[in-house]
Amino acid sequence: xxxxxxxxxxxxxxxxxxxxxxxxxxxxxxxxxxxxxxxxxxxxxxxxxxxxxxxxxxxxxxxxxxxxxxxxxxxxxxxxxxxxxxxxxxxxxxxxxxxxxxxxxxxxxxxxxxxxxxxxxxxxxxxxxxxxxxxxxxxxxxxxxxxxxxxxxxxxxxxxxxxxxxxxxxxxxxxxxxxxxxxxxxxxxxxxxxxxxxxxxxxxxxxxxxxxxxxxxxxxx
Amino acid sequence: xxxxxxxxxxxxxxxxxxxxxxxxxxxxxxxxxxxxxxxxxxxxxxxxxxxxxxxxxxxxxxxxxxxxxxxxxxxxxxxxxxxxxxxxxxxxxxxxxxxxxxxxxxxxxxxxxxxxxxxxxxxxxxxxxxxxxxxxxxxxxxxxxxxxxxxxxxxxxxxxxxxxxxxxxxxxxxxxxxxxxxxxxxxxxxxxxxxxxxxxxxxxxxxxxxxxxxxxxxxxx
Amino acid sequence: xxxxxxxxxxxxxxxxxxxxxxxxxxxxxxxxxxxxxxxxxxxxxxxxxxxxxxxxxxxxxxxxxxxxxxxxxxxxxxxxxxxxxxxxxxxxxxxxxxxxxxxxxxxxxxxxxxxxxxxxxxxxxxxxxxxxxxxxxxxxxxxxxxxxxxxxxxxxxxxxxxxxxxxxxxxxxxxxxxxxxxxxxxxxxxxxxxxxxxxxxxxxxxxxxxxxxxxxxxxxx
Numbered sequence: 228x229x230x231x232x233x234x235x236x237x238x239x240x241x242x243x244x245x246x247x248x249x250x251x252x253x254x255x256x257x258x259x260x261x262x263x264x265x266x267x268x269x270x271x272x273x274x275x276x277x278x279x280x281x282x283x284x285x286x287x288x289x290x291x292x293x294x295x296x297x298x299x300x301x302x303x304x305x306x307x308x309x310x311x312x313x314x315x316x317x318x319x320x321x322x323x324x325x326x327x328x329x330x331x332x333x334x335x336x337x338x339x340x341x342x343x344x345x346x347x348x349x350x351x352x353x354x355x356x357x358x359x360x361x362x363x364x365x366x367x368x369x370x371x372x373x374x375x376x377x378x379x380x381x382x383x384x385x386x387x388x389x390x391x392x393x394x395x396x397x398x399x400x401x402x403x404x405x406x407x408x409x410x411x412x413x414x415x416x417x418x419x420x421x422x423x424x425x426x427x428x429x430x431x432x433x434x435x436x437x438x439x440x441x442x443x444x445x446x447x448x
Numbered sequence: 449x450x451x452x453x454x455x456x457x458x459x460x461x462x463x464x465x466x467x468x469x470x471x472x473x474x475x476x477x478x479x480x481x482x483x484x485x486x487x488x489x490x491x492x493x494x495x496x497x498x499x500x501x502x503x504x505x506x507x508x509x510x511x512x513x514x515x516x517x518x519x520x521x522x523x524x525x526x527x528x529x530x531x532x533x534x535x536x537x538x539x540x541x542x543x544x545x546x547x548x549x550x551x552x553x554x555x556x557x558x559x560x561x562x563x564x565x566x567x568x569x570x571x572x573x574x575x576x577x578x579x580x581x582x583x584x585x586x587x588x589x590x591x592x593x594x595x596x597x598x599x600x601x602x603x604x605x606x607x608x609x610x611x612x613x614x615x616x617x618x619x620x621x622x623x624x625x626x627x628x629x630x631x632x633x634x635x636x637x638x639x640x641x642x643x644x645x646x647x648x649x650x651x652x653x654x655x656x657x658x659x660x661x662x663x664x665x666x667x668x669x
Numbered sequence: 670x671x672x673x674x675x676x677x678x679x680x681x682x683x684x685x686x687x688x689x690x691x692x693x694x695x696x697x698x699x700x701x702x703x704x705x706x707x708x709x710x711x712x713x714x715x716x717x718x719x720x721x722x723x724x725x726x727x728x729x730x731x732x733x734x735x736x737x738x739x740x741x742x743x744x745x746x747x748x749x750x751x752x753x754x755x756x757x758x759x760x761x762x763x764x765x766x767x768x769x770x771x772x773x774x775x776x777x778x779x780x781x782x783x784x785x786x787x788x789x790x791x792x793x794x795x796x797x798x799x800x801x802x803x804x805x806x807x808x809x810x811x812x813x814x815x816x817x818x819x820x821x822x823x824x825x826x827x828x829x830x831x832x833x834x835x836x837x838x839x840x841x842x843x844x845x846x847x848x849x850x851x852x853x854x855x856x857x858x859x860x861x862x863x864x865x866x867x868x869x870x871x872x873x874x875x876x877x878x879x880x881x882x883x884x885x886x887x888x889x890x
Contacts, residue, residue, distance in 0.1 A: 581839050
């Protein structure tokens with residue numbers, strides 16, 4: 228038993244020390260047709276989540292940018308945006324919660340959003356730094372049965388895309404958990420330690436469906 | 449040999465995974481009524497102190513923000529402010545000492561202030577980085593018998609609050625010592641090592657009295 | 670039992686308290702008279718050097734700031750400046766070498782300058798990060814027989830001070846070597862490891878002569 232523990236831990240430290248080759252999605256230009264569909268490991272019936280990604284974009288000025296869209300037939304269940312004014316926000320079926328944080332830019336930002344229904348605590352992390360907490364949609368639940376896409380904002384189910392809201396730049400390492408990760412775990416993931424794999428999305432083993440013109444390249448973390 | 453390795457690795461993972469759940473106070477909007485009262489472990493009769501907290505706020509521009517207020521019946525014994533012009537300052541019964549440091553923002557800053565009566569050395573630390581020292585109120589003493597509050601600036605004892613000076617955002621991990629901590633200890637605390645517990649305020653075991661509308665959530669460091 | 674406790678406590682205090690108390694020089698206001706004289710361990714007859722210090726200042730905008738001045742009767746042998754435009758520069762008897770690095774500010778910067786006569790390699794380090802190398806005064810030698818001061822720029826030997834060039838803020842941990850230190854050693858010193866002591870100036874054992882109004886306080890690294 229103890230022997231197994233030793234072997235397991237040695238294996239774990241082996242993972243920590245190695246560089247990992249990961250896929251990275253490059254959206255070269257503004258379109259109303261190109262996107263990635265992400266197949267989840269389990270239904271997105273969620274009363275809490277942590278969603279992380281690495282994102283870089285040269286989009287600036289007054290421009291909305293969709294970063295993550297989970298829509299069921301009737302609702303935007305979980306959308307993550309860069310707003311017109313540069314703030315970051317996420318929306319759970321209706322009004323959003325806004326964070327007046329530093330701008331995304333051409334250098335990669337490790338970005339996480341987390342939310343917990345029981346307390347309503349909503350938080351953004353940028354490069355391992357935690358934002359102030361907002362109290363948002365206490366008691367709400369995210370419903371299953373939709374589709375997650377990256378690159379476009381669907382105003383109807385997988386349709387009505389608007390090029391002016393599309394993502395241009397690079398997104399990778401999209402991972403999602405059905406619970407709130409500790410701040411120290413998010414700092415570890417930011418600083419390159421391969422922490423716990425996402426149980427909703429695990430980018431290292433993700434099933435991606437490419438629609439339109441998206442370049443998926445590989446780079447070593 | 450293998451047994452020792454197992455024990456060592458278990459101990460290591462114990463340190464890495466040693467995330468601590470702490471309370472965090474969210475002030476969602478500007479009020480002249482909401483605040484926290486912090487019950488100290490000992491009277492604030494002090495000839496030196498180190499006061500630390502984690503703070504995040506979206507307040508900007510020309511806006512005073514009270515970060516910590518300790519008032520006795522007749523005096524503001526120790527008040528920590530973000531000034532109109534964005535500088536940080538603290539006041540020990542009268543004129544303050546000002547620090548032209550980087551702005552507080554929506555991403556959490558680990559902030560400490562320290563002062564020692566014998567030398568008058570007054571210093572700010574932001575995210576583990578020490579400011580220049582100012583010589584301030586050499587020989588002065590902070591008097592006991594008052595109340596510490598977070599969220600409002602009392603112009604009289606626990607009264608005369610001004611919404612325009614109130615705190616909006618999130619404050620947590622407020623710890624206070626009756627002496628000056630070494631710079632390396634403050635760096636350790638900033639980087640998440642749980643250092644020596646405060647002997648005036650110890651946030652992990654603090655007695656908080658909530659007045660008005662303050663959301664106290666829990667998050668894992 | 671008591672023995673084990675003792676061993677544990679010694680080990681703990683060894684780790685936690687491995688902090689060093691060092692002197693720190695606070696220049697509270699602009700003067701043309703206040704400075705520190707630093708007595709070297711050996712004559713400054715140098716064909717290479719590394720000069721390090723911790724420096725914090727609130728001086729901004731178009732303002733020259735002298736950081737270190739070594740003058741013999743006729744020459745400015747080695748002067749380190751913040752220039753009018755915020756660049757850092759050092760001068761070895763004549764024209765200087767300029768580095769367009771981040772600004773000094775109210776939070777302490779660990780600053781080093783190094784130079785080697787045989788290659789002419791001149792470099793600045795800020796908080797352990799190395800600048801680009803400039804080739805400067807290959808074959809030159811720094812001459813002995815002068816005096817090192819902090820706080821003022823002497824236009825004649827220990828005289829003709831100009832308040833508009835004086836240092837205001839805090840300087841500590843001034844160490845100097847008669848050779849170029851490896852980048853990794855400078856990073857270690859920056860991150861608080863007490864590396865090799867300077868053999869020209871060793872701040873922990875330095876002989877300081879205070880002229881005018883300079884507050885020398887002690888703080889624990």
